[in-house]
Amino acid sequence: MNVPFLRWLRARFDLAHDMADPAEIVADVEAGIAFKGTNLWVLFFAILVASVGLNVNSTAVIIGAMLISPLMGPIVGVGFGAATSDVDMVRRGLKNLSIAAGLSVLVSALYFSFTPLTDAGSELLARTQPTTWDVAIALFGGAAGAIGFTRREVSNVVPGVSIATALMPPLCTAGYGLATAHWAFMAGALYLFCLNAAFISLAMFLVARILPLPQHAFENRRQARRAKLLFWAVAVLTAVPSVYLAARIVQRTTFEHNAQRFVDEELNLPGAYVVTRRIEADKRTINVLLTGRLLTPAQLRGIRARLAAYRLPRAQLTVRQGLAQLDSADARALRTSLLEDLRSRNEQTMAGYDTRLAQLQQLLAQQAADHTGLPAPETLLREVQAEHPTVRQLGLSRLVQPAADSLRADTTVVVAVRTARPLPATEAQRLTQWLAARAGRQPVRLLLEPAAQDAPPARPVPPRQQRAGRR
Known part of the structure; x- marks a missing residue:
């Protein structure tokens, strides 16, 4: 009775049915490990963007630095190489990750040595000490990234993992600590980066072991057995301290939560x-x-x-x-508390502004629809496309024509239409008549914008080429 249910579960959670070709996965991993050319330039720019974001306390800029940072490449390479018994890949991944991390700390330290803004904002302070949630996010996010990385179709999983696991900001925070001699900041930020990298690599290792990926070929069985024992030893040595440190972080977070509640109550x-x-x-x-x-x-x-x-x-x-x-x-504690309170209030204010702006936009759209007698532009576009499939975009506006003396001003409904190809005159006239009937016989003016995909006019052939063609 349980066998069909187990088969159903296996079919639902099967990761192999949409897995990319192993050769493509290996090629992508190899491309992400190397730090030269494009990857090296992108690394430098990501360092500077993250440093500026931390310096001006901008969450949006920091998120952008996370997205463009190439640090996930060597971390994925270490986990993937360990899972497929590729000693050379693991060695190159660790080497390039160390070089990239060192460059990140040094370049960010150079930036913070020359910037006139030396205060530590809330975004920077948030990267000085890891919490339980950072460990959980690194493990679960790394597993999601490993699954997304091995799929045939590109998805937004890997960029999401880059944002969630935050690899570049801790290194830039360590650079700030080095530049300003805040050694506690530097140690805490490096601690956070090492934990994130270890758990992402561990998650990649576990996911890659589940997938049907070919193992690296060795010259003999003895060498293969020795390499596998070495990889498992490295995995255990990486996982055990990480789990121990994660348990310590859980204890510390629990103590801090209970202490905060005790003081408040x-x-x-x-x-x-x-x-x-x-x-x-x-x-x-x-x-x-x-x-x-x-x-x-x-x-x-x-x-x-x-x-x-x-x-x-x-x-x-x-x-x-x-x-x-x-x-x-x-x-210092009072200043940090004030910064956190200010950041929280700013986020709440911006969320309120966004909600209010959406309400006003909806209200304006409703008022425009009420005055024109036509539905919202999205609804009207669908209705128009049912009879005129070449229409691609549509916009509504009201044109008020002031009247002389005491006469009432005239209002004309202007409908701007953009089509995939030029609209014939008869079809345009029929569309104008339909819009006037739909608007309740209000004056309607149809504005035909240039076609979205007009072909450029053909160039005249020079006489010399014409004679050559006749020959």
């Missing part, structure tokens, strides 16, 4: 306000600066007793009261 008391909070998961410390009403020692003991209820049994809570206790670390 237990220390926001009437008359007392939280100015800054410094949460260090590695040291399991919570350092809070309060202002306003002073808390008594008994109140502080009661608050510390509540730590266990938030799964923070061994956490150390330090509460400083009064702005006189403000230090440089508090100033």
Whole structure:
């Protein structure tokens, strides 16, 4: 009874039916590994675009740098080479990835050494410390990218993975840390890049092992067995530390989440306000600066007793009261909090503007349709194309002709039409009559724009070529 169901599942989740030819996949992987010519120029431009985006705190520019960055090539090459037992491909992938990462850090450091804008924005600060979600995105996104990379038809999966896994911005953030001597920023950004690269390569390795791809040919079985053992050892050595680091990140993220909730619920008391909070998961410390009403020692003991209820049994809570206790670390934390709040408010404002703009555009289209007596341009285009298939584009507008003295102004409905080829006069007249009837007998003027695909006029043949043709 379960066999048909298993066959149905296998047919639904089969990855081999639309897989590209293995030779094409290998050629694409080889083209992405090399950093010379086009790939090298694109790498330099992606570095500069990402550095500018981080410098001016522009999310759109950073996304553009992720899209054009060629860093996915050698990472995919390492995972694919390990899955197909190609020692040379793995070696070249690791070499080129190291060169590309080093160039990215150095070029971005050079940029941040000369730019007049030296403040760290929210986009840059977001790349200084990996979280649990970064690890999950790298693993699942890498698996999706591996599947999309091996398909016959090109899809938007690989560009989406480039955006989701964010390889170039962490390297440019490391360059910022190198240029400004923020070693914690540099270490955290490189840590994030290494985790992303390791999990993307691991996902590519696992997907490629599932697919029916030919293995690299060796001279003898002993050499093949040795190479496979080496690849599995490298995969395990890569996966085990990555999983360990991912588990540590999960623990740190959980601690930070519980600590944030504890501060929000237990220390926001009437008359007392939280100015800054410094949460260090590695040291399991919570350092809070309060202002306003002073808390008594008994109140502080009661608050510390509540730590266990938030799964923070061994956490150390330090509460400083009064702005006189403000230090440089508090100033940096306050500045970071203000930047995050400003970025969140800007995103909400822009989302509200986009929604309002869409509503206004819809309202204007509806008002135009009501005044002309015709439906929306999209609907009218479909109706016109039913009788005139050569029509490709259509636009509506109202032409108001001011009247003299006290006479009422006349309004003419203008319909602009673009066709694939010139419209005959009889067909144009019939279309004008139909539009006038559709508009309720309002005056309609048909504006025929030049054909979308007009052929250029033929050039006259010179007399010498004519004589040569007659000969």
